[in-house]
Amino acid sequence: MGRSPCCEKVGLKKGPWTPEEDKKLMAYIEEFGHGSWRALPSKAGLQRCGKSCRLRWTNYLRPDIKRGKFSLQEEQTIIQLHALLGNRWSAIAAQLPKRTDNEIKNYWNTHLKKRLTRMGIDPTTHKPKTDALGGSGGCQSKDAANLSHMAQWESARLEAEARLVRESRLQVQSNLGPGSNTQPARLVLNKITTQQPSLPPCLDILKAWQSSWSKPQPPTKESNPKMMHSMYAMMLSTEDTLESPTSTLCFPGTTPTMLPVSNNNNIGVLFNENNDMFPLPSTNMDGGLMKENTVLHLQDDDIMAAVEAFRATTTMYDSNNNVVPPTLPNGVVLEGLNNDEGLVYDSNDNLGAEEENMAMMNGDGSLCNVNLEENNKHYWNNIFNLVNDPLSGPSVF
DNA sequence: AAATACAGCAACCGCACTCGT
DNA sequence: GACGAGTGCGGTTGCTGTATT
Numbered sequence: 001m002g003r004s005p006c007c008e009k010v011g012l013k014k015g016p017w018t019p020e021e022d023k024k025l026m027a028y029i030e031e032f033g034h035g036s037w038r039a040l041p042s043k044a045g046l047q048r049c050g051k052s053c054r055l056r057w058t059n060y061l062r063p064d065i066k067r068g069k070f071s072l073q074e075e076q077t078i079i080q081l082h083a084l085l086g087n088r089w090s091a092i093a094a095q096l097p098k099r100t101d102n103e104i105k106n107y108w109n110t111h112l113k114k115r116l117t118r119m120g121i122d123p124t125t126h127k128p129k130t131d132a133l134g135g136s137g138g139c140q141s142k143d144a145a146n147l148s149h150m151a152q153w154e155s156a157r158l159e160a161e162a163r164l165v166r167e168s169r170l171q172v173q174s175n176l177g178p179g180s181n182t183q184p185a186r187l188v189l190n191k192i193t194t195q196q197p198s199l200p201p202c203l204d205i206l207k208a209w210q211s212s213w214s215k216p217q218p219p220t221k222e223s224n225p226k227m228m229h230s231m232y233a234m235m236l237s238t239e240d241t242l243e244s245p246t247s248t249l250c251f252p253g254t255t256p257t258m259l260p261v262s263n264n265n266n267i268g269v270l271f272n273e274n275n276d277m278f279p280l281p282s283t284n285m286d287g288g289l290m291k292e293n294t295v296l297h298l299q300d301d302d303i304m305a306a307v308e309a310f311r312a313t314t315t316m317y318d319s320n321n322n323v324v325p326p327t328l329p330n331g332v333v334l335e336g337l338n339n340d341e342g343l344v345y346d347s348n349d350n351l352g353a354e355e356e357n358m359a360m361m362n363g364d365g366s367l368c369n370v371n372l373e374e375n376n377k378h379y380w381n382n383i384f385n386l387v388n389d390p391l392s393g394p395s396v397f
Numbered sequence: 398a399a400a401t402a403c404a405g406c407a408a409c410c411g412c413a414c415t416c417g418t
Numbered sequence: 419g420a421c422g423a424g425t426g427c428g429g430t431t432g433c434t435g436t437a438t439t
């Protein structure tokens with residue numbers, strides 16, 4: 001549908017904001033909240049369009065914004081999430097507290113993208129640029145399928161989280177009145193998701209999903225208690241037995257029944273305590289196969305649990321904005337996960353060369369081995385070595 | 398010291414989506 | 419269901435500071 005441009009009025013100022021304009025905008029929002037952005041400029045005495053005001057506020061003036069150099073942890077998170085999500089900056093920003101999507105986007109384009117390019121890695125696909133010359137096409141397509149499958153789930157989750165944030169903001173704002181909308185979305189969401197009323201039965205799906213994303217790695221080295229993040233194992237794996245987070249799986253605490261699958265696709269079906277059947281996302285709700293790129297439409301209950309599930313397996317922050325290790329449903333704390341993102345390191349913090357076979361838990365708690373493709377392993381190894389190496393920054397590029 | 402090239406980043410643009418009517 | 423307002427989002431532009439010649 002056609003829209004009238006928001007800045008059609010002649011005389012509205014564009015370009016860099018002056019300190020005076022910033023003061024006016026901040027003073028107005030602190031007193032009244034932003035309300036309607038379109039109406040704000042005239043009320044605040046600004047010769048700007050509402051869109052410009054919103055951008056200035058969200059990207060620069062908001063009090064809950066951290067500026068300055070990105071930490072190694074933040075760099076790692078950006079790279080990994082970009083590998084999974086692509087240029088979905090708002091989704092990536094949702095996992096980095098106090099960073100805006102615009103800032104992350106700029107940082108990617110000016111720093112991280114160049115680093116990967118110089119390493120010979122396509123920053124779009126996160127694969128070595130020499131892929132076309134060699135390697136196993138079949139394995140790579142399976143990788144891509146797994147990644148795409150996970151990305152579908154993640155995409156749905158992030159959309160859900162964004163919606164939750166919007167809704168919760170509205171709710172908090174309406175409870176507290178004008179001027180109270182500066183609450184960081186993360187905090188608002190935490191308030192909601194930490195309340196866990198009796199969960200509806202369908203949440204077993206999300207439990208399963210959570211479990212599939214946070215299976216602990218059995219100790220492969222006595223001296224190294226670090227845990228493996230199953231998501232990355234799945235991203236790295238090309239083994240047929242390795243399934244995406246949305247395929248057949250089990251989780252501790254409940255014992256879902258698995259339906260036999262009728263084809264080679266990763267169809268999964270779970271049952272809750274009442275034996276209600278819940279097809280996993282590779283199937284539609286009729287149990288039939290979803291077409292590629294089918295958009296998932298999750299119920300709100302699923303969304304709530306999905307958000308909680310993801311939080312259990314991704315970087316989390318305490319009230320002081322310190323990273324806290326995630327906790328599995330059974331209470332196991334995944335020590336070292338956030339720094340290492342699930343990869344197994346040797347004593348020098350390099351990925352262990354002998355770790356070709358990474359063990360994962362089967363649904364029944366037994367172990368299965370996962371063969372990792374050399375190229376992919378080296379790719380992630382390179383990335384983490386690079387971003388962890390303080391000398392590899394400007395001196396390299 | 399001046400000119401030029403480059404990097405970094407704030408801000409803009411326009412499309413897409415959501416929601417209310 | 420159609421429409422329009424409001425907003426979110428990602429791509430792009432262009433300004434500014436710094437490095438290099």
